[in-house]
Amino acid sequence: MNRQKKRSSFSGKIGFVLSAAGASVGLGNIWRFPYLAAKYGGGIFLLVYILLALTFGYTMIMAETALGRMTKKSPVGAFGTAGGAGKWKMGGWVNAIIPMLIVPYYSTIGGWVIKYLFEYLGGNVNEVAAEGYFTDFISGGASVEIWFLIFAAATLIIIFAGVRNGIERVSKFMMPILVVLAVVIAAYSMTREGALAGVKYFLVPNMEQFSWMTVVSAMGQMFYSLSIAMGILVTFGSYMKEDVSIEGATRNVEIFDTAIAIMAGLMIIPAVFAFSGGDMDTLQAGPSLMFITIPKVLASMGFGTLAGVLFFLLVLFAALTSAIALTESAVSTFEDELGWSRHKAAIIMGLIIIVLGTLSSLGYGPLAFVQIIGMPFLDFFDFLTNSVMMPIAAMATCLLVVRVIGTDKIAEEVQKDGAPFKRRKIFEFMIKYLCPIFVAVILLSSVANVFGWIAM
Numbered sequence: 001m002n003r004q005k006k007r008s009s010f011s012g013k014i015g016f017v018l019s020a021a022g023a024s025v026g027l028g029n030i031w032r033f034p035y036l037a038a039k040y041g042g043g044i045f046l047l048v049y050i051l052l053a054l055t056f057g058y059t060m061i062m063a064e065t066a067l068g069r070m071t072k073k074s075p076v077g078a079f080g081t082a083g084g085a086g087k088w089k090m091g092g093w094v095n096a097i098i099p100m101l102i103v104p105y106y107s108t109i110g111g112w113v114i115k116y117l118f119e120y121l122g123g124n125v126n127e128v129a130a131e132g133y134f135t136d137f138i139s140g141g142a143s144v145e146i147w148f149l150i151f152a153a154a155t156l157i158i159i160f161a162g163v164r165n166g167i168e169r170v171s172k173f174m175m176p177i178l179v180v181l182a183v184v185i186a187a188y189s190m191t192r193e194g195a196l197a198g199v200k201y202f203l204v205p206n207m208e209q210f211s212w213m214t215v216v217s218a219m220g221q222m223f224y225s226l227s228i229a230m231g232i233l234v235t236f237g238s239y240m241k242e243d244v245s246i247e248g249a250t251r252n253v254e255i256f257d258t259a260i261a262i263m264a265g266l267m268i269i270p271a272v273f274a275f276s277g278g279d280m281d282t283l284q285a286g287p288s289l290m291f292i293t294i295p296k297v298l299a300s301m302g303f304g305t306l307a308g309v310l311f312f313l314l315v316l317f318a319a320l321t322s323a324i325a326l327t328e329s330a331v332s333t334f335e336d337e338l339g340w341s342r343h344k345a346a347i348i349m350g351l352i353i354i355v356l357g358t359l360s361s362l363g364y365g366p367l368a369f370v371q372i373i374g375m376p377f378l379d380f381f382d383f384l385t386n387s388v389m390m391p392i393a394a395m396a397t398c399l400l401v402v403r404v405i406g407t408d409k410i411a412e413e414v415q416k417d418g419a420p421f422k423r424r425k426i427f428e429f430m431i432k433y434l435c436p437i438f439v440a441v442i443l444l445s446s447v448a449n450v451f452g453w454i455a456m
Helices: 013-024 027-039 043-071 075-083 087-121 133-138 142-160 163-190 196-203 212-226 232-238 246-276 288-299 304-338 342-361 377-405 407-417 424-450
Strands: none
Touching (some): 027 043, 027 212, 043 075, 043 196, 043 232, 043 246, 043 377, 043 407, 043 424, 075 087, 075 232, 075 304, 075 377, 087 133, 087 304, 087 342, 087 377, 133 142, 133 288, 142 304, 142 342, 163 304, 212 246, 212 377, 246 288, 342 377, 377 407, 377 424, 407 424
């Protein structure tokens, strides 16, 4: 009981919302959302995504946050308390291990972002846009490792500071700046010559562009965008005070996250349209969009250096807030399950980040000869966590809520602040029927795609 009384907490609703939004707004929003939107129909993808955010995303955020606040524990303890030992606690461990595997490779990409930011600060706008620059950089070995370690160190320093002094304080500082930067860059992007065609493509739904993969891809993006099934929301929920409205906070996180995703689309899609004349191959460049295509776009602009600094500063803030949340979830698990102090837990997590992150950072260079099912370390960790473990973790949460806890107890937790559970019917229908189906579709289609059984 003493440990529960001493458990850290957010100062209030603003602290939770900005921290949860910071967790959600990351690299997935800034580069993954725009290229998926471009690939799977533009405006129709955006419409499907928003509908899913209001139903599927809403339901999973509510379930995970309520589970965390109800038990006052991180994922393993939450599943164990709610469902007992055995298979249910294993569901908690799947949630808990995911951040431990994501943060290392995420920090590698964070290091790439810092490297590019420093290049733009140095005015090297044409150098980073040169053909082969990115490939030469990530295959460089020692240089990549240094930038990775800088990003990892920044994340761990904030984690050492704690929930209010570290996570909440940094989120309150970074998130407003992130929003301002997004608005400025999007406004600049949309005013380029030829950019309006990109704005129309992104914002106006066209049913002729709709396909089944539009839905599947939008569902998959939900995990990236809303930090579902990563243990983050359970952990952050355990820090939430009982007088804070879970439903109100969830709505704010939804709005914040979706708005940033839309802003990211307006930053990138119109700019690439203007640069390429609407060439879809350029727009659908995938992960290389941020580090190869965007620098070429920036080099073609009159204020490319300034725009580059602002863009990669925005991406860095987004990456840091997500990495902090993921690391906090892992650290909280060590504290709760192993009884470690916060500093010991952070140090151990730091060692995990260094070991696994080094594999990812060197995976395109000195360790390129090592591949797992045909993938470098970074790609494999991404596939394992996002395509396999996260759908399994989400399924475990759905089953725990429906079969063990019961939706009535979730409703009681949601209404502790005295406000009514406004979307209760939607929540119950989704958690019982549609969410498990959605999760199964994501798992099967993602695995089938990797092994070449279907094309996505």
